[in-house]
Amino acid sequence: MAKKSHLTSDSAACCWIPQFALRAETARRPELVSHPVALIAPDDTRRVWQLSSLARRAGVKPGMTVSQAIGVCPALKLCEPDPVHYDGEFSRLLAALSQVSPVIEPAELGRGFVGTDGLEGIFGTPEKIVEEIKCGVRNAECGIEAALRIGWGKGKFVSWVAATRARPGQAIIVCPGEEGKFLASQPISVLPLDLDTHRRLRQLGLKTLGALAALPEEAVVSQFGATGRRLWRLAAGRVSEPVVGRVAPEPIVAALAFFSPVAGRELPEMALDRLIERALKDPRRIGWRVQAVRACAGLEQGASWLAAVTLKEPTADRDRIAAPLKTQLERSPPAGAVERLVVEFTAFVQGTEELQLFARDATSAARAARRSALQGAAREIKLRVKRSFLYHIIEVQPWSRLPERRYALIDYEP
Amino acid sequence: MRNGPDRLRALNVPQRVQVELNANGLPTVIREAADKVRHIEGIVEIWHIDDEWWREPVARKCYEVVLKGGARVVLFVDLVTLEWFVQKP
Numbered sequence: 001m002a003k004k005s006h007l008t009s010d011s012a013a014c015c016w017i018p019q020f021a022l023r024a025e026t027a028r029r030p031e032l033v034s035h036p037v038a039l040i041a042p043d044d045t046r047r048v049w050q051l052s053s054l055a056r057r058a059g060v061k062p063g064m065t066v067s068q069a070i071g072v073c074p075a076l077k078l079c080e081p082d083p084v085h086y087d088g089e090f091s092r093l094l095a096a097l098s099q100v101s102p103v104i105e106p107a108e109l110g111r112g113f114v115g116t117d118g119l120e121g122i123f124g125t126p127e128k129i130v131e132e133i134k135c136g137v138r139n140a141e142c143g144i145e146a147a148l149r150i151g152w153g154k155g156k157f158v159s160w161v162a163a164t165r166a167r168p169g170q171a172i173i174v175c176p177g178e179e180g181k182f183l184a185s186q187p188i189s190v191l192p193l194d195l196d197t198h199r200r201l202r203q204l205g206l207k208t209l210g211a212l213a214a215l216p217e218e219a220v221v222s223q224f225g226a227t228g229r230r231l232w233r234l235a236a237g238r239v240s241e242p243v244v245g246r247v248a249p250e251p252i253v254a255a256l257a258f259f260s261p262v263a264g265r266e267l268p269e270m271a272l273d274r275l276i277e278r279a280l281k282d283p284r285r286i287g288w289r290v291q292a293v294r295a296c297a298g299l300e301q302g303a304s305w306l307a308a309v310t311l312k313e314p315t316a317d318r319d320r321i322a323a324p325l326k327t328q329l330e331r332s333p334p335a336g337a338v339e340r341l342v343v344e345f346t347a348f349v350q351g352t353e354e355l356q357l358f359a360r361d362a363t364s365a366a367r368a369a370r371r372s373a374l375q376g377a378a379r380e381i382k383l384r385v386k387r388s389f390l391y392h393i394i395e396v397q398p399w400s401r402l403p404e405r406r407y408a409l410i411d412y413e414p
Numbered sequence: 415m416r417n418g419p420d421r422l423r424a425l426n427v428p429q430r431v432q433v434e435l436n437a438n439g440l441p442t443v444i445r446e447a448a449d450k451v452r453h454i455e456g457i458v459e460i461w462h463i464d465d466e467w468w469r470e471p472v473a474r475k476c477y478e479v480v481l482k483g484g485a486r487v488v489l490f491v492d493l494v495t496l497e498w499f500v501q502k503p
Contacts (some may be wrong), residue, residue: 258422261469295479401463402472403501408422
């Protein structure tokens with residue numbers, strides 16, 4: 001995907017809502033607020049993921065197994081994750097932010113950067129820009145605006161550190177030229193560190209970014225290599241990573257030709273599912289959720305059929321994308337037998353790469369492990385025989401008097 | 415029959431063969447290649463298929479036959495092109 005240089009910004013506002021998924025859950029189920037609550041991990045239904053403060057106070061820790069958590073806190077309310085909902089809420093937040101600035105970079109669920117270069121000409125001082133961002137988030141009406149923390153500064157790192165220091169609902173602004181002073185007093189835990197590097201820095205007695213920046217750069221590099229150089233530069237405020245907005249992808253198209261014209265709804269519906277799956281796997285779609293989709297069918301004797309849908313809630317979930325198309329297929333079916341079916345994603349809304357993992361229905365989390373094993377087996381087959389020979393057998397016209405019309409193979413991609 | 419990547423792949427696609435007939439016009443030998451000849455021991459059933467007259471008409475005369483060794487296959491002659499095909503029952 002080509003990135004345009006004008007979609008970058010040196011000054012950044014980091015918008016951060018910690019525990020976004022849990023907050024989104026409690027926002028729609030207010031009765032949970034007075035209870036200790038644990039959200040079950042979307043990728044491992046045996047473990048707890050995000051916890052309310054009451055649950056933490058009761059001794060529950062993220063990553064505990066469900067049985068351990070219940071043992072520690074018998075009153076714990078366990079919630080099945082609803083990743084599609086969280087994804088949708090974050091999408092609304094990003095859409096609201098994009099009303100303030102065209103340069104938006106989502107980082108993870110609940111955290112995104114707003115590029116603010118040039119906004120001073122519209123809104124004025126950084127304080128006023130931040131107020132505008134808060135106002136934009138309030139307009140998203142996610143019900144979790146009170147938890148929003150904003151950091152403003154030069155580059156993503158400074159703004160992120162500022163956001164981590166801000167109180168809920170408030171902002172910290174790091175004025176130009178004050179980055180070094182601001183960063184010096186911050187703990188080293190704000191650096192993007194792995195556990196081992198963090199431990200080694202602590203063992204060396206380095207507790208703040210200022211202490212790290214006070215060391216000669218080369219000394220840090222000799223200890224930690226290239227990672228050390230980056231950490232030192234971040235700590236010293238010597239690097240400023242700009243916010244990079246993204247250009248919406250071109251339409252993504254997936255097509256399927258039937259080997260003989262197909263009448264009825266069953267097979268076109270199945271083909272829609274397969275085509276949507278295939279289009280969702282297009283690498284250009286990573287980081288984006290589908291907002292508008294259309295399905296076109298080439299019919300016998302040159303006629304055609306078209307269904308165009310704008311999704312109320314942008315999603316990367318196959319079934320949610322397929323549902324309105326299938327409804328249209330039922331309400332106004334093609335006027336003849338279908339020879340070729342095309343699915344086209346025509347509009348997108350920003351999401352993060354992480355969101356693509358989330359953007360499934362909640363029950364799919366339980367199937368993730370099985371799917372993973374299946375994918376492993378498929379990869380192994382592909383390695384051994386150079387290509388995947390895995391297919392689904394599907395019924396095409398099982399009633400047909402011509403045996404070759406009854407069943408068919410379709411590529412199987414677990 | 416259209417097959418290929420990004421398409422549905424039909425199962426049980428008929429394979430073109432050469433067939434030797436006896437004096438009554440019934441198949442006796444199937445020749446799939448020069449060195450692959452299969453003798454027919456008996457004919458189990460004969461039927462006609464006439465279908466899709468509104469599109470590309472399909473007209474077949476089918477024979478379910480037992481081959482030497484016991485295998486069963488369906489032989490048919492395309493009555494439009496007069497070509498012979500073999501297919502699984």
